Every structure is written in C-alpha cells, then in structure tokens.
Amino acid sequence: MGGLTNYSLSDVSLHTSKNDCWLIIHGKVYDVSAFLDDHPGGDHVLLRTADLVAEACPPCLIFLFFKANGDATQSFEDVGHSSAATSMMAGYLIGTVDGTVDGAVTAAGEASPTDPLLAKSAKEKALPTTTTTPSKNFVDVLLPLLTLASAFAAWYYLTFHAAKA
Numbered sequence: 001m002g003g004l005t006n007y008s009l010s011d012v013s014l015h016t017s018k019n020d021c022w023l024i025i026h027g028k029v030y031d032v033s034a035f036l037d038d039h040p041g042g043d044h045v046l047l048r049t050a051d052l053v054a055e056a057c058p059p060c061l062i063f064l065f066f067k068a069n070g071d072a073t074q075s076f077e078d079v080g081h082s083s084a085a086t087s088m089m090a091g092y093l094i095g096t097v098d099g100t101v102d103g104a105v106t107a108a109g110e111a112s113p114t115d116p117l118l119a120k121s122a123k124e125k126a127l128p129t130t131t132t133t134p135s136k137n138f139v140d141v142l143l144p145l146l147t148l149a150s151a152f153a154a155w156y157y158l159t160f161h162a163a164k165a
C-alpha cells in the first residue's frame with residue numbers, strides 16, 4: 001500500500017465537521033466530506049460516526065463520547081454495504097492509520113487485522129496467554145479441588161463425629 005499517508009488516531013479525530021469529515025474503515029482513512037450529501041444512508045450517520053457529540057441527547061452523550069473515535073468499521077459492516085459501495089470507497093481513500101496493515105482500529109486504539117490469515121495467526125498467538133492466566137487456573141483446577149475437599153470434610157465429619165454424638 002505504497003504512497004498512502006499514515007495518520008494517527010488523533011489526526012483523524014480532528015476532522016469531524018460537515019465540511020471536513022474523515023472516517024476509519026478497516027484501518028484505512030477516508031475523507032468523506034464531499035460524499036456526505038450524496039451518501040444514500042444520509043450524512044448524519046457518517047457524521048455521527050466521526051463525531052458522535054453533535055446530535056446526541058444528554059444521557060447518551062457520555063456513552064457516545066467514549067465510543068466515538070472515528071472508526072466506522074463496525075457500523076459500515078453492520079449495514080451490509082453492496083460491492084458497488086465498497087468500490088466507491090477508493091475515491092475517498094486518503095491514507096492509513098498508524099500501525100495498521102489492513103486492520104480495523106479497536107476502541108483501545110489497537111490494530112486488529114481483517115485479513116483472515118493475519119487474523120488467524122493473531123488469534124493463535126493470543127490463545128496461550130488466555131488459557132494460562134492465573135484466574136483461569138484457579139477456576140479450572142483449584143475450585144474443583146476445593147469443592148472436593150469440602151465434600152470429603154463434610155462426609156468425614158458426618159460419618160465419624162456426628163455419629164458419636
């Protein structure tokens with residue numbers, strides 16, 4: 001993907017108005033300012049993704065404030081855009097987001113690859129750490145052992161002590 005500018009998340013977050021609106025979809029940055037009025041889904045959905053503050057009601061504001069980071073990947077996919085829509089995107093592409101290859105940017109600002117092969121290897125790499133965490137070991141091993149020990153103690157007490165009384 002040579003020739004494309006790399007932007008940081010904070011760069012993208014500076015472009016959230018109707019005249020200047022950038023979005024991140026699958027780790028790529030799109031300047032959709034000129035497309036807002038022509039977007040069949042309306043300009044508000046694009047603006048809301050870029051900057052969710054504008055038309056939010058006060059109770060939603062806190063939630064939306066934390067959710068808004070300009071990453072429209074999930075919303076874009078949820079709509080199920082046609083292949084025609086996907087090919088239109090090239091016309092608005094201006095760059096990539098720092099640190100991503102062709103990946104979505106998560107709420108935590110981390111890259112998560114959307115290429116199935118990259119995603120698979122990332123998942124495989126992640127597996128050992130998730131299965132060997134201390135809390136998992138506690139639940140899997142210690143908890144059954146403790147339950148067994150308590151059951152044995154109760155049986156022992158009832159059989160040998162309670163019987164004497």
Ligand code: HEM
Pocket residue numbers: 023030032039040041042045046049072075076079080081082083084085086088089092
């Ligand atoms: C550069 C990015 C985008 C392009 C080029 C684009 C293009 C299109 C096109 C061509 C359609 C007509 C239906 C179709 O062909 O699929 C459409 C519909 C729609 N889009 Fe987008 N879109 C973009 C981003 C987004 C994003 C980020 C959202 C959500 C936040 C969104 C929400 C919608 C909705 C709600 C519809 C209407 C669907 C319907 O009425 O069935 N779009 N878009």
